[in-house]
Amino acid sequence: MSDRFVVQSLDEIRFWSRIMKEHSFFLRLGFRCEDTQLINEANHFYRVFEGIEQRSHSFQGDVDPTTIQQFNIEVHSAVSHIWVFKRRILDLILTCRLPGQNNFPLLVDHTSREANYFRNRLVELNQGKLEPLQDAIIDENVFFLRIMADHAKFIGHLLDPSERKLVEQAREFSHDFDELLYQAKELDFMRPQSQTAPLLTQMLDQNKVSVKSLRDFKQTARDLIEQCKIKSIIHPLLADHVFREAERFLEIIDMFEAALNKKS
Template sequence: MSDGFVARSLEETSFWSRIMKEHSLFLGLGFRAEDTVLIKEANHFYRIFEDIERRVHSFSLDVDPVTIQQFNQEVHTAVCHIWAFKRKVLGLILSCKLPGQTNFPLLVDHVSREANYFRNRLEELNQGKLEPLYDAIIDENVFFLRIMADHAKFIGHLLDPSERKLVEQAREFSQDFDQLLFQARDIESMRPQSQTGPILNQFLDQNRVSVKSLRDFKKTARDLIDQCRIKSIIHPLLADHVFREAERFLEIIDMFENSLTGKGNNSMIHH
């Protein structure tokens, strides 16, 4: 196993197990009162990932890597199960078998994409795979730009329509990140010719500017919701949830830039 395997495994699982736990809560809140089986399943996953989150914080960095490899496999199994649950829910919604529930289909697809990302991460950590830096830069940005674009759309739809200025700002962010995603996919399709230092540096710089703006918008919205100063149906935890994911994307962009400029290394970059 590569250097940093334990630290990276614990860091990834700490972040994403909390995300999976919160997904369970949000999905459960969106079901109808009569959807007792689905609510029970969502609560079951909440408890599973709450326990994983608790356990991951009990490990120290000097733990035996084999123990963490086994833990990663256990977490991977749980993530596979919640991914299947999310896809089942999406199928029920799209076949009109849950009329009146309030989980957007795109939101359910969104949370299943994040589960798929997490399980792939666990697999590659355990297998000791290291994606080449230039490939990782493109793939991570394609993934996270779509996540950010989705967030902007969800915020715009969950704010009260009377919050016209904030709704318009969310719409503008949605359009901005859609364009950034299209650009990222163009760079992706131009591989390997597009994988030059100058092009990827500009790619990261441009994305950082927009992610910082969105992160700040999310922070403002979260604080206003906490203070009961705006009208919305956004759960306070959801507001913090999307803020944390923007923060993580910025950390990843900074890590990539440091690797490109020689200020760091890409030993922690897996995809």
């Protein structure tokens, strides 16, 4: 294990532990007041990931890699538990045992997919078995394009229907990212023959343009929500949450572009 392992591990944990913490908060907001057990569990996970986030920032770059390896194992356990919690909530919703609650089934599934992504990343880091570049490019884009498509759908449904222009923009982004996701999946199905530098570069270029547009839309919506200038039931933290995930995707695309250029 190396300094790179430490840096990558802490970067993943610092970003995703905050996301998991916020998921706990958003899910809690959607429960009915009588769902005290679920509310308590959500509060528990909020505290767990708040603690993980704080611990991750306490480590310096020169920390012993074995310490971070053990930290990854602890975080993996916590993420596995919140994944189970999210899937249980989804089961309760889909079997109509939480009538009147306000968490969309797709939102709960969305948060569980992100938890599964996070714990898989921790396993890969600890085992030192990161994907080859070409596989990683396709897999990361398939994952994040679906996340971005979901975000557009959530925004469209949480804006007040009278915000017609913004709702229409959200629908357009939803359609755009569904199409990009289908294209990425088609490259996935055509593997390994599709893993050429020109095809991967074109996918990254195309996705980057759309993600930047969606990122800017999210930023505008976030600012308007914070200033109370639009009508919605979107919590300001949720608006910032989805903005940060778009920023994360752009960072990953930039990293892949640099790696492809270096390889070529």
